[in-house]
Every structure is written in structure tokens, then in C-alpha cells.
Amino acid sequence: MLQVGSRAFDILELLIEAKGKTVTKDEILRRVWPNSVVEENNIHVQLSALRKIFGDDKHAIRTISGRGYRLTVPTEGDEPAALPEAVQGVQAGAARLNALPVCHAPLIGREGAIADITRALSGTPIVTLLGPGGIGKTQLGIAVARSIAAATDMEACFITLAAVENAQGVVSAIAQALGVGRADDEFPRQSLVAAVLGRNLLVVLDNCEHVIESAATVCELLVQASADLRILATSREPLRTRDEKFYRVVPLDTPDTEASPQATLACSSVRMFLAQMRAVNADVETDPGSLEMVATICRRLDGVPLALELAVARAAVFGIRRAVSELDDRFQFLRGGRRTAPPRQQTLEAALDWSYQLLSMTERIVLHRLGIFPARFSLEAACAVAACGRLSPNDVTEAIVGLASKCVVMTTFDSRTKEYFLLETTREYALRKLQQSDEADEVLTRSAAYLARFYEQPCRRGFRAATLGNDLATESVASR
């Protein structure tokens, strides 16, 4: 039995239905790519795949110059065309795949990322997009898959694991999206291999973090069985499989405090904020004062698209001045997410809760204590402040490794002197948890003691105070 990709199959079906009449390129585009705008050369790619299968009969598909294509095999009445022998066994590569969601709003500031991830996927079977909640992993994954599917002969399939709770759920969700099972099926893991074999397929496996081990096992099984399969996973934590590359999705860039109006307008976070304000008919003036307020919102929300979206909803109703003043109480105010968004994206707090519930108890305690640092900190400073009670410096070190791997603690990229920091929203969240615990005073005292020791060492006085976060560390808890 010959197999052919579903797009080529759709074109073949269209040609047969036309019973020898010309099928225009527009008709093909409408049938095969109903929800996207693609280049005409995608049709050529699919037709050359079909002609390859026709073999000696390839001239049966005629190009009608400037108009379209025609299948020149005899048809009788309503009888299906007598296809060339080589093609009679052709069937669609497999059942229908779950299509990529259509994104109507343009993705802002991710052109470089799309190119980098596409390159990574050409050399590695699994690429994982990593990043904290709402940073844009899913949208980026979809954009990459869409661009690859439009430019190549690859089919793309979107699978979300967001609602899945266990290993069997992972297998069922994948089987269902590949069109070979149902959500409630007890689908055997090995049978997934049959569903991907022989298919030139790119799978976007979205939201892996809460079922990370099962997702990792299935991904490894599938890419080891099929050389033509590529998996683009999104997760707040790496899958840690063989043959995997990570791509850290970074926040949209934000303006410096001293940025000129032009530089501010060029930042992707500002462009996103303004575009979304316009989309809800709440245009913002671009005078320096207004731009400065937008810049403050973007900076203090760390350039995280979900947080910016939630801020747009507030600013559209109450104005940007009020939105700026609400940033100090962001969890209270940033709640009105899209009605159709998943629950973890309905409020800023829910986005943080989703990551928090995946932390171990030790990681949670260490995170609360790290909230005391308002800027970058070294591992030494973290251990000095957070290793107390039942936690040893080793426990704290291990917890920081876990928190960094789960994209809760961020690291600087200079490999010589690794430093750590929390995004402002994560820090606010950690501080709230610290205040709710009974250890805020102790952590504050330890941080003050560490600072005193730090400044007593003369050779260190010249060292960047920002590494520790200087004496604002004391203020940040005291002022709450």
C-alpha cells in the first residue's frame, strides 16, 4: 500500500472529483489550506509528491498553464476515475490530524526566535520551548509549526496536554490528535508508533510540565521509531530526553528607564501593548508622558505577554495612569483574562499558581525566602539567607537547581559567574507567600546579617552591590 501525505491526498481527491475538468490553484488552496495564507509553491511541492507516486503515469496530472491542474484519466458518468495502477493503492497517510489552531493576531517580536527554532528542529528530533507561564511558548510553537508546514512537505499536528492528568491520558490525547483513538480510549503506547511511522510529521506537544515524565517517555519512544518525526514541545520544565534541544523563550524586550520615545516604541513589549490597546479600541497617546507610563507597565510586568494582555484589559477600562498605580497590587487587579483562555491564564495569580503547585515542598520554601532579593543574587547569598530551619545549604542549592529548571528562578547567561534573579511578578508572589508564613522576620534578619558581613569584607566593597540586591532587600519586606 502506498502512502501519501494528507495534503497531497486532498489534492488528488479534488482532481478526481473534477472528473477531468481543470481545478484552479485557488480551489486547491481553499480545500487544502482553508485557514491559512500559503505560498503557491506549496501546491507544487504536493503535486510533485503525487507525480512521483504516479511513476510512469505522471503525465496524467497535467499542468494547465496559468490556471491549474487536470487529471487526464478517463471517467465514466459518476464512476470514479480509473486511476493509474500505481495510484490505486494510495490512501491518505493516516487518519486526519488535529490541525494547528488559527491565530488571527500577529505574533510580535518573535521573528528571530521562529528562525532559530526552525533551524534547531532541522537537526534535532525534539525541541522543547521552555519558559514561565504566559511567556508565549504555545503561540511561538504554533507559529513555528505553521511556518514549517507552509514551506515544506511536512504535516503539522497540534496536541495539548493541558487537561491531561496521567500517563494514560497523555497516550490517549496523542492518539486522539493523530486521529487513531478517542479521548477515553485505553490506547496502548506502542500503537502510537504505527500512527506516526512513514509520516513526515511535526507534532506540537503543548503543556507538558504537569505530566512531564509520561510526555518524555512517549516522545522518546516515537522519535526513536520514526526518523521523519519532529516534536516541538512546550513546557515550563525540560523533558530531559535523549536527542532534545531546549529553547528558552525570553520575555519581549522592554525599554530601559532612560529610553527615548523612539527606542521605547521599538520595543516588542510596547508594540504588543499598543497593538492590543488598539484592538480593543482604546488607543494610547504616544506623547512622552504616556509612553513613559506604557514603558513602566511593560518593564514592571517583565515583558511577559500574558501579564501585558491582562494589563491591557485594565488600562482599556481605567486608563494607563491607573494601570500603572495598580502594579503594586498586581494579583488583585490583573484578573480579567479572556473568557476563553484556560483557567491558568485567567488571572496573573493563576499563572503563578500553576507553576507553584508543581514545586516540591523544599522548592516552595526556598522560593518564599528568595523573594527577599530585589535584584540578582549569587548562590552564596541565596544559601546564606535561605539555609535555615531544617534546610541545609545543600538543600537550598538543590532547590535552586529545581527552581531554575522549572523556569521559576531565572539565571544570567554568563557561564563564568552564574547569578540568579526572580522576575518582578514572581518576586511579588514569593514575598506574599513569605508574609503568609511565620518566617518573614527570620529571613529578613538573616538577609540583614548577610549584608552586614558582606560589607564588612573590604575586598568585596567594590563588588557590584546589585549582585546581592543591596540594602533594598531589607526595604522590600519591611515596606509590606
Ligand SMILES: Nc1ncnc2c1ncn2[C@@H]1O[C@H](COP(=O)(O)OP(=O)(O)OP(=O)(O)O)[C@@H](O)[C@H]1O
Ligand atoms: N509575541 C506575542 N505577541 C502577541 N501576543 C502574544 C505573544 N506571545 C504571547 N502572546 C499572547 O499572550 C498570551 C500567553 O501566550 P501563550 O499562551 O503562548 O503562553 P504560554 O507560555 O504558552 O503560557 P502557559 O505556560 O500558561 O501555557 C496569549 O494570549 C497569547 O496570544
Ligand SMILES: [Mg+2]
Ligand atoms: Mg502554553
